[in-house]
Amino acid sequence: MVFINKNTKVIVQGITGxxxxxxxxxxxxxxxxxxAGISPGKAGQNVNGIPxxxxxxxxxxxxxxxxxxxxxxxxxxxxxxxxxxAGIKLIYVLTEHVPVHDSLEMISVAKTKGxxxxxxxxxxxxxxxxxxxxxxxxxxxxKGNVAVISRSGTLTYEIVKAITDSGMGESTVIGLGGDAxxxxxxxxxxxxxxxxxxxxxxxxxxxxxxxxxEEAAEYIKSEFHKPVVAYIAGRSAPPGKRxxxxxxxxxxxxxxxxxxxxxxxEAGVEVAAYxxxxxxxxxxxxx
Numbered sequence: 592m593v594f595i596n597k598n599t600k601v602i603v604q605g606i607t608g609x610x611x612x613x614x615x616x617x618x619x620x621x622x623x624x625x626x627a628g629i630s631p632g633k634a635g636q637n638v639n640g641i642p643x644x645x646x647x648x649x650x651x652x653x654x655x656x657x658x659x660x661x662x663x664x665x666x667x668x669x670x671x672x673x674x675x676x677a678g679i680k681l682i683y684v685l686t687e688h689v690p691v692h693d694s695l696e697m698i699s700v701a702k703t704k705g706x707x708x709x710x711x712x713x714x715x716x717x718x719x720x721x722x723x724x725x726x727x728x729x730x731x732x733x734k735g736n737v738a739v740i741s742r743s744g745t746l747t748y749e750i751v752k753a754i755t756d757s758g759m760g761e762s763t764v765i766g767l768g769g770d771a772x773x774x775x776x777x778x779x780x781x782x783x784x785x786x787x788x789x790x791x792x793x794x795x796x797x798x799x800x801x802x803x804x805e806e807a808a809e810y811i812k813s814e815f816h817k818p819v820v821a822y823i824a825g826r827s828a829p830p831g832k833r834x835x836x837x838x839x840x841x842x843x844x845x846x847x848x849x850x851x852x853x854x855x856x857e858a859g860v861e862v863a864a865y866x867x868x869x870x871x872x873x874x875x876x877x878x
Contacts, residue, residue, distance in 0.1 A: 593738070593763045593783045593790075594681060594707060595657060597622065597721040602647065602655040602679075604629045604670045605662035610685065612638045614661065614726050621723040626653040629670075647677040657681040659715070659724050664688040667711065671697045675706060683724050684710035687770070694772040701774065708774025714744040714766035727751075727764065735760020736789060737873060740780045741796035742767050742803070743824055749866050750796055750822065757870035762789040771800075777807035781815050792818040792877055794869055795860070799825035800846045808854035818876035821855050822863045823848045 601618065605611040606628025616639045619625050627650040628638055634645040644650050647658070658674045660667060660682065667689045674682050682701065689711040701708045709716055715725015719732040731748055733755040741747040747766050754761060765780055767773050777795055784790045793815075797804040804823065811819055826848040852862045861876070863869050 593718070593780070593787055594765075595716055595718055595722045595724060597624065599657050599681075599722050599724075600624050600626045600653060600655045601657045601659065601722075601724055602627045602629060602650055602653075603641070604647070604658055604660045604674065606630055606638050606641065606643060607633050607636065608661060610726075611659075611661040614659070614685070615639065615641055617726075617729055618659075618723050621717075621729050622720055623722045623724065626650065626655055647673045647679070651677060655679060657683070657724055659683050659685060661685045664690065668693045668697060675701065675704065679706070681707045681709070681724075682774075683715050684708070684712070684768075684774075685715065685726060686710075687712035689770065691770075691772055694770060698772060698774050709765065710768040710770075710773060712770045713768030713773065714747055716766070717761075717764045719761050719764075725766065727766070731755055732764070733760035736762050736791040738762050738780075738784050738790045738793045739764040739796065740767065740777055740793065741765070742769060742798050743796055744769070746796050746822070746824055746866060750794060750869050753867050753870050754794075754873070757874070759870060759873065762787070762791075767803075769798075776803050778803075778810045781807060781810055784817070785815055790817065792820070792873055794873070795819060795821040795855070797821060797823045797851055799823070799848050799851075802846060804851040805854040808851075808858040808860065811855075811860060812858040818873070819858075819860045820863060820869060820872040820876060821860050822866055822869060823851050823855075
């Protein structure tokens with residue numbers, strides 16, 4: 592199992608907000624073990640049966656080991672350090688527009704402590720019908736052997752649904768986040784999937800900007816021997832124009848769709864022209 596399983600005990604920081612309350616409830620419906628919510632000044636309340644506490648420290652008797660942070664961007668860093676100081680080992684940041692310098696600081700500190708960070712500004716992580724931390728729609732999943740690692744939220748859902756509708760299913764789905772600075776990378780996740788028995792193939796959903804896909808291609812070429820297929824969004828984007836995500840910007844000829852596709856092809860990864868082509872490429876690779 593990669594990063595989470597049915598025994599993972601999850602808290603939600605910002606549970607009394609609209610997003611926090613709605614997605615905590617959806618996570619519980621999916622089977623996630625949500626043990627508590629945090630909302631300063633609202634201790635003693637409950638959200639859909641989930642008890643609310645004033646601080647992360649007050650939940651430690653419940654032994655949480657993962658959190659979803661759903662608080663406004665200016666308060667993310669405080670919530671992050673509160674979770675880190677309490678010994679939480681996996682921190683998922685749902686919030687978008689987190690200041691870049693905050694993200695840089697949080698992620699570098701987390702690395703020194705061996706804490707996994709997912710996001711900011713991504714849809715989270717789902718292990719079908721074991722656990723979900725994040726905002727992915729419950730109904731699109733089917734348990735299977737294909738891992739999906741993605742920089743895009745909505746494209747993740749589209750591709751997962753296409754895999755499910757084709758009769759296959761997913762082992763793990765991770766949305767890395769669309770910001771320029773995020774915690775987990777494609778390569779980090781591939782390293783975890785390398786020896787994970789449930790996963791037989793992987794799908795990378797990339798987009799223009801940065802060099803994460805090229806770095807993943809290098810790793811696949813040398814270390815990762817399971818079948819991989821990919822899709823790259825933003826092929827028609829003009830240089831220097833930000834497309835959708837903060838991370839989706841081409842600078843000085845780096846981060847183009849062409850450079851990513853070339854690197855992936857050289858690593859033996861077939862890149863789909865359209866998201867709906869992913870299932871047929873997978874079936875071909877898995878035969």
